[in-house]
Amino acid sequence: MREDKSLLISYLEQQKMDDSLIHDVVEFREKYETAEEVRERVYIPDMLFYGKDILEMSAAALLQGENLLLSGAKATGKNVLCETLAWIFGRPSYDISFHVNTDSASLIGTDTFIHNEVRLRKGPVYQCAEFGGFGILDEVNMAKNDAVSVLHATLDHRRRIDVPGYARVRLHPAARFIGTMNYGYAGTKELNEALVSRFMVVDMPPLSEETIRFLLKKQFADVKEQALRQFTGLFLDLQAKVYNGEVSARSLDLRGLIASMKAIRSNLPPLSAIRMGIVNKSFDVFEKEMLEDVIATRIPSSWTRAEIFEG
Numbered sequence: 001m002r003e004d005k006s007l008l009i010s011y012l013e014q015q016k017m018d019d020s021l022i023h024d025v026v027e028f029r030e031k032y033e034t035a036e037e038v039r040e041r042v043y044i045p046d047m048l049f050y051g052k053d054i055l056e057m058s059a060a061a062l063l064q065g066e067n068l069l070l071s072g073a074k075a076t077g078k079n080v081l082c083e084t085l086a087w088i089f090g091r092p093s094y095d096i097s098f099h100v101n102t103d104s105a106s107l108i109g110t111d112t113f114i115h116n117e118v119r120l121r122k123g124p125v126y127q128c129a130e131f132g133g134f135g136i137l138d139e140v141n142m143a144k145n146d147a148v149s150v151l152h153a154t155l156d157h158r159r160r161i162d163v164p165g166y167a168r169v170r171l172h173p174a175a176r177f178i179g180t181m182n183y184g185y186a187g188t189k190e191l192n193e194a195l196v197s198r199f200m201v202v203d204m205p206p207l208s209e210e211t212i213r214f215l216l217k218k219q220f221a222d223v224k225e226q227a228l229r230q231f232t233g234l235f236l237d238l239q240a241k242v243y244n245g246e247v248s249a250r251s252l253d254l255r256g257l258i259a260s261m262k263a264i265r266s267n268l269p270p271l272s273a274i275r276m277g278i279v280n281k282s283f284d285v286f287e288k289e290m291l292e293d294v295i296a297t298r299i300p301s302s303w304t305r306a307e308i309f310e311g
């Protein structure tokens, strides 16, 4: 626990988080215990969020007892941020994915027969309430309105689960909910107004040159400077094309770029790897050609692994 705390403080200091916020976060962690049975849900994520301003805004809102909604384009780090926040606050986290079949029972719980009696099998929202968890409402805009309407009393000042047929449960004081939603390209489903009004909303910015460089360097300590510059530039070029509406957002995916670079490191020819990670995510011939052109200006066809990685 003490080790975790020093790791936390060094991470927050690296991010240059405001000192008084760091102080308040540490105080929050020390104030709330975590029950033994959910302790395994408190963990340090594989990847930590990078970005001072977003981190500060999010932490400040959570400290005030608010719930957060992260809205932004694909792969802007929404889930990485959720996991990072749960760790920063030292709370057990619950992933709650929303889709068209999500209903109130899957959120709160279902009645089941255990030893000949009816018992409630507690759903993730119920457990969050009970243990002071951080509930990640992933892609919350994909849910049907009648499913999310059961969350209204949970997410506003009432802070309780209030559903006919269930015992009323008050939220543990450390419980928070963080919603994510994709926004900014075709196919976005709007979130209803009543639900939005229950969140503080963080608009996730597009990735900056500095952020992309930092993230790629962190993933690939052995990348050569020249290649790093070209891959960063490639992502920025794609981002600009998407922004101008020249290509769809399908190919703009840092996950895809990272996966391509991993494949190159295990010796796949660079252009084939990039095709798999980026170009082939588009299913439009003209768009594919355009993507190939962008890539050709950044990554010479003569390049092999040796031009990209040391050793």
Ligand SMILES: Nc1ncnc2c1ncn2[C@@H]1O[C@H](COP(=O)(O)OP(=O)(O)OP(=O)(O)O)[C@@H](O)[C@H]1O
Pocket (backbone or CB within 6 Å): 047, 048, 049, 050, 051, 073, 074, 075, 076, 077, 078, 079, 080, 081, 180, 182, 207, 211, 215, 254, 255, 258
């Ligand atoms: N600011 C950031 N800090 C750390 N990682 C980031 C950041 N922005 C993007 N990433 C990277 O983007 C990838 C995708 O992150 P994540 O899954 O959190 O995105 P998302 O916004 O939830 O995407 P989606 O909308 O597709 O669900 C991660 O693997 C990570 O490498």
Ligand SMILES: [Mg+2]
Pocket (backbone or CB within 6 Å): 078, 079, 180
């Ligand atoms: Mg996500």
